[in-house]
Amino acid sequence: MDFLLTHLVAKYNFWLYIILMMIGLYAMIAKNNLIKKLVGMNIFQTAIILFYVSIGSKRGGTIPIVEHIAGGGEHAINPTRYVNPLPHVLMLTAIVVSVSTFGVALALAIKIYQRYKTLEEDELLTRIRES
Amino acid sequence: MTGNYPALLVTVPLLAAFVIYGCSWLHKRSCLFMALLGLTIPFAISVALLKKVLINGHISYHLGGWDPPWGIAYELDPINAIVLVAVTTVALVNLIATSKEIETRFSDRRGAFYALYLLFVVGLLGIVATGDLFNLYVLLEIASITGYSLIAMGDPARAPLSSLNYVFMGTIGACFYLLGVGYIYIMTGSLNMADVHVLLPPLYHSSAIVVAFIFCLVGVMIKMGFFPLHSWLPNAYTYAPSPATSLIAPLMTKVMAYVMIRLMISVFSPKFVFSSIAASNAVVWLACLAIVMGALMALAQRDVRRMLTYIIVSEIGYIVGGAWIGNATAMSGAVLHIINDVLMTFCVFLSLGAIARSTKGYQIENFSGLFKKIPVTMATFVVSGLSIIGIPPTCGFFSKWYLILGAIEGGHYGFIVVLLLSSLINIILFFRIFEEAFFVYPKTNAVHTEGEASIAIAETPFVTLIPLVLTAILLIFTGIYSGSLIALIIKPVVSAGLL
Numbered sequence: 114m115d116f117l118l119t120h121l122v123a124k125y126n127f128w129l130y131i132i133l134m135m136i137g138l139y140a141m142i143a144k145n146n147l148i149k150k151l152v153g154m155n156i157f158q159t160a161i162i163l164f165y166v167s168i169g170s171k172r173g174g175t176i177p178i179v180e181h182i183a184g185g186g187e188h189a190i191n192p193t194r195y196v197n198p199l200p201h202v203l204m205l206t207a208i209v210v211s212v213s214t215f216g217v218a219l220a221l222a223i224k225i226y227q228r229y230k231t232l233e234e235d236e237l238l239t240r241i242r243e244s
Numbered sequence: 245m246t247g248n249y250p251a252l253l254v255t256v257p258l259l260a261a262f263v264i265y266g267c268s269w270l271h272k273r274s275c276l277f278m279a280l281l282g283l284t285i286p287f288a289i290s291v292a293l294l295k296k297v298l299i300n301g302h303i304s305y306h307l308g309g310w311d312p313p314w315g316i317a318y319e320l321d322p323i324n325a326i327v328l329v330a331v332t333t334v335a336l337v338n339l340i341a342t343s344k345e346i347e348t349r350f351s352d353r354r355g356a357f358y359a360l361y362l363l364f365v366v367g368l369l370g371i372v373a374t375g376d377l378f379n380l381y382v383l384l385e386i387a388s389i390t391g392y393s394l395i396a397m398g399d400p401a402r403a404p405l406s407s408l409n410y411v412f413m414g415t416i417g418a419c420f421y422l423l424g425v426g427y428i429y430i431m432t433g434s435l436n437m438a439d440v441h442v443l444l445p446p447l448y449h450s451s452a453i454v455v456a457f458i459f460c461l462v463g464v465m466i467k468m469g470f471f472p473l474h475s476w477l478p479n480a481y482t483y484a485p486s487p488a489t490s491l492i493a494p495l496m497t498k499v500m501a502y503v504m505i506r507l508m509i510s511v512f513s514p515k516f517v518f519s520s521i522a523a524s525n526a527v528v529w530l531a532c533l534a535i536v537m538g539a540l541m542a543l544a545q546r547d548v549r550r551m552l553t554y555i556i557v558s559e560i561g562y563i564v565g566g567a568w569i570g571n572a573t574a575m576s577g578a579v580l581h582i583i584n585d586v587l588m589t590f591c592v593f594l595s596l597g598a599i600a601r602s603t604k605g606y607q608i609e610n611f612s613g614l615f616k617k618i619p620v621t622m623a624t625f626v627v628s629g630l631s632i633i634g635i636p637p638t639c640g641f642f643s644k645w646y647l648i649l650g651a652i653e654g655g656h657y658g659f660i661v662v663l664l665l666s667s668l669i670n671i672i673l674f675f676r677i678f679e680e681a682f683f684v685y686p687k688t689n690a691v692h693t694e695g696e697a698s699i700a701i702a703e704t705p706f707v708t709l710i711p712l713v714l715t716a717i718l719l720i721f722t723g724i725y726s727g728s729l730i731a732l733i734i735k736p737v738v739s740a741g742l743l
Contacts, residue, residue, distance in 0.1 A: 138416075141412055141416070147408065150412060154411075154412060154415050154416075157415070157416065157419055158415065158419055161419050161422055161423055161426070164423070164426060165426055168426065168429070168430055200426075200429070203378055206378075206382055207381075207422065210381075210382065210385045210389075210418075213385075213389055214385070214389060214411065214415055217389055217392050217393055217411065218392075218408060218411045220396075221392070221396055221404045221405075221407055221408045221411065222408065224396065224400070224404040225404045225405055225408065228400060228401065228404070237405065241401070241402065241405070244401065
């Protein structure tokens with residue numbers, strides 16, 4: 114029970130990202146259809162994005178928008194009150210990266226389909242062997 | 245102006261890439277000129293930076309005036325600078341040498357090709373120069389995505405599928421790296437390499453840091469095609485268009501190997517890598533396996549292009565093994581081998597691209613009698629082949645020499661045996677091609693019926709031949725001056741980090 118509380122419940126974000134990542138990896142390895150593999154790849158990337166987003170959060174933290182009182186000048190900011198924005202900002206870039214990877218991969222899938230009229234990997238391999 | 249060189253190094257080709265793509269709609273002929281301009285400027289800058297670094301020492305450039313660890317810094321030490329010079333040189337020379345082929349082969353898509361080409365170079369330059377872990381990830385993906393697209397422009401039957409397999413593997417690699425960076429960020433709260441390096445030592449016993457290091461390492465190893473993770477490499481490099489192969493094959497894997505060394509020295513410390521993680525023996529043995537398997541699989545190929553891709557797998561084994569032996573001599577050997585291998589692989593792929601003009605295919609049989617037809621091009625192929633084997637005046641010998649010295653020092657005798665064995669296999673690999681090219685003549689008389697013109701195949705055009713010959717000469721010069729290369733550039737940095 115103690116193990117359950119300290120390792121599973123308290124760190125549930127880690128477990129979630131690991132499970133998602135393994136689902137993605139499974140799809141990439143086991144699926145025969147290229148598009149399904151691509152979806153697996155996207156799940157894999159999203160798992161890591163979620164992991165990053167989760168590490169920025171703080172108990173009782175609010176969104177990191179600092180209010181400036183008009184004419185109040187500089188005032189001390191208590192960082193424990195705010196969620197860490199940096200991992201979130203990093204993930205904006207990672208999302209762009211994953212979108213562009215996905216775009217390139219889909220374009221490649223279209224090219225493959227135009228040539229071989231299939232996206233099933235085993236059929237593709239037999240057609241390549243025949244040609 | 246000179247103060248901003250590190251930023252210009254990356255921004256000039258980046259802007260040029262976009263301008264070229266716009267230009268391709270308006271005025272197609274100016275694309276090549278602009279691409280050349282977009283690579284000559286970074287080349288000049290990288291040479292100037294190397295000179296500056298050698299005189300003044302380490303340069304730290306803060307992008308946008310934000311001081312690290314908050315802002316992104318570009319760090320330039322002598323090794324960084326020499327790798328930058330190698331990248332820009334290969335990119336520029338390759339563009340000049342293959343311009344004719346690009347212009348004819350991609351006449352309708354040249355804007356896209358040049359833009360991707362420049363963006364690929366941007367990614368690599370950024371990877372080498374950056375001092376920020378996350379920035380490295382972004383630039384790594386820029387280089388990879390453009391690399392996928394360039395590869396997919398090759399043989400329409402096979403290239404897209406090979407490229408897609410590369411996408412799958414490459415994305416897993418980049419994701420693992422990103423995950424490792426995430427763990428480092430959790431533990432230290434910083435992404436700046438120098439800052440992380442300072443913050444890490446008290447945390448070396450934490451399992452999160454060990455896991456972070458392993459994640460980063462596995463990610464980078466997938467990207468560099470280290471043996472068990474190399475499966476994407478041979479197909480991707482074989483079916484890519486030859487102007488892209490001679491750009492990507494020398495640079496991508498070697499720059500990733502360099503990233504691994506950077507991670508080992510300037511993010512983590514050699515003390516952590518070699519003492520806290522007791523994996524160095526295992527990795528060296530894995531590298532031995534990579535070398536042997538690469539060489540054996542190369543031996544099984546009849547297609548010369550495919551054979552060379554397996555040689556890359558084996559060369560990556562040298563670099564990883566040298567880096568993980570864990571003393572300054574072997575590490576210098578590994579860094580020297582990165583630079584040498586960039587040049588040798590470039591020379592061999594470039595001359596293969598030039599040879600392919602005069603042959604019908606890449607099979608060894610197609611090489612028969614080539615020395616008569618294209619003596620100078622074949623001579624450059626021979627020089628690069630000898631360099632990969634490791635014959636003394638060429639540069640390949642010297643890095644292998646340092647690797648062997650380091651292995652003796654570190655007591656890794658298995659690595660020495662494997663290194664010599666793979667050199668012997670390389671001799672077989674190249675001499676069976678040389679034999680075909682020098683001593684075997686095409687038996688068929690079919691050429692006579694087609695007319696005299698097809699018998700006397702002309703030598704490669706000068707625009708390709710001159711860069712090719714210069715590269716071959718550079719291989720020998722790098723070999724002759726490798727002593728000063730080690731003493732001036734590599735040793736100071738490596739010794740500061742190691743032992």
